[in-house]
Amino acid sequence: MNHSGATGVPQRTGLRRAHWLVFGGVLLVLALVGGALLYLSPVLALLDNHSPAAGKPGSATVATPPPLDSKQRINILLLGSDNDQKFKQDAVLSQTMIVVSIDPSRHQVTLLSLPRDLWVEIPGYQSAKIDLAYAKGGAPLARATVEKAFKVPIHYYAWIGLNGLVRVVDRVGGVDVDVLHPVLDDNYPNDFSASGYGTERVYLSAGPQHLDGRHTLQYVRSRHGDLLSDLGRSIRQQQVLLAIQQRTVGMDLVTALPTFARDLNGHLKTDLDLVRLTQLALFMRGLHAGDVHQAFLTPYVRDAVSPDGQQILLADWPAIRTYLHQLFGGDLLP
């Protein structure tokens, strides 16, 4: 009597079932990974889009920056340009230069605004206003200039243009800002007109209010009615950065990040990779108002005229270095 059939059939059936289970599992994983890649494709496209010139030639920084989840301070150079609608990207001045310094061990962030008219030595060039560095050599030269002048190591950079800021603010649903002064400007540059030139009239009343992207741009950019000039703009820029951060506190990053990336493609350049970008977003989301320290160099600069007749700011470098030591302690370059 052959009993093999009685015992052999269930064994084969069990094996087949196991094979199908493994096959199904692999398919499921592949589907999940494929879905994740498809879903995140805008983010990947955005990060692939960063300028190849964004490496670090000329940089004094160590080759591998510390990870964002370590206890070491991370400095990101935030660059902003408001004439990218008119000129070739990478050939524009950086009207905004803010060092965002993240100190994970103290759970603190310092925003240090660098005045765009500050007269510094640009590596490989003569002395010039600091905003020229980005126009001459993109992010690497801007980074090298900041490191050389201030001895602040720059680990990453992010550049954003006019449209980028408008899109970020609109994507987070606008920002809530206490407008410090009434903003009136009869000659505000209308870069979004058909020609990219021309002016328009702008009015923003003072006091707490909700601003959409376009009005946020007007707030940070207008300077014709502000006696504080560049300092006034720096204060407003930091105010809006904080307002954007506050707005993202309750956001669902799963749905937000790919949409953000799609909006910003072509308007944002950065050398932050995907994982660090996410770590940064998570860190920023957990910040409270008291965790952010705002810093300005205004007390340590004075008005002057350059040899070629430009209105510039000259720095009191010893005073600036003392101030930076107060801000960053021993985390400065030698």
Added chain:
Amino acid sequence: MRRAAAILLMALLTLTACTSNGAAPRDPGKVVLPVKQVSIPGRLYATKGRTLYRFSGTHLTRLLVGTRLKDPAVTRDGARLAFAQLQDQSSTIVLADAGGQNLQSITAASGPDGALWAFAPRYSDDGQQIVYLTDRGKQRSSPQNLQPNDLGVWRYEVSRGLSRQIVAPIPYTGGESDPGLRPGVSEQLLYTTYLYGGSPPQAVARLTWMSTRTGAIVYLSPDGARNFQPAFSPDGRFVAFVHAGSGSDDLYVMPLGATFTREPRPYPTDGAVLLESGMVSQPVWAPDGSAIAFLKLVNGSFDLFIQQVAISGAVQATGQAQAVTHGSFLDADSRLAWSP
């Protein structure tokens, strides 16, 4: 490598989603009333998306549909409205009856000096004068020849149909804001002056008291601070205002002496009573002085609130402020108005 990072990121995001508070608040595009509605005594006006809304009892009415406006004002008897009508690059002060009919423009959209702004009208107690802001009288400006266009305070006499400037703006400060005549004493004006002060210089906003008879002014708040959006109580004895502190814009009330004097020390703002903390704007008193309405940022939306107050020598809050709207994104840069 990038693909591996994407997978790791997906895992991170999935974990994050578990602790997420949900999507950022969005403007619903309409005024939303809470389930437990607050009954409004009289008529309270506010704008959302530059459209005028009237809250009365538990009724909400949209007025002047199709007109883009801000800064509604109302006469003490509630019979007449005033507001700033917005065009593309200019604005005018327009008067209307309580139903939003019979419109009458009292300022021009442009003059020899170019297009003009006009904002923030406020009626005097007797309804015979309107104070407002405008950049009329500025010099013509161009990108090659920049000129300031700050806002000064002007007064319109209803019976004569004439306007004249009563406060000239300080150039390159943005100018004055929030003008209002003192009830019962319309020769006294209260407004906000925007300046720069301190070292390093910073934005300053000072409450400014003016005798329109003599032109003399005194500050009611110190230099180096930001106090703004003053609003007189109906009897003229108290002023509600916003004080910007460290990271918040709080609602305060202070008494104001009956007669116009030299600059008072200590400043009346130093002894003011805190009524509400947070990001508050545009306080306005109830016609009988029993409450103050204001806009406050809650969960990413500016909403309308009412705080009941008791006056016994000083002003005190009674109970907690009640929300009139919920998640409505009202215009926090537009004044409120309240009539019987």
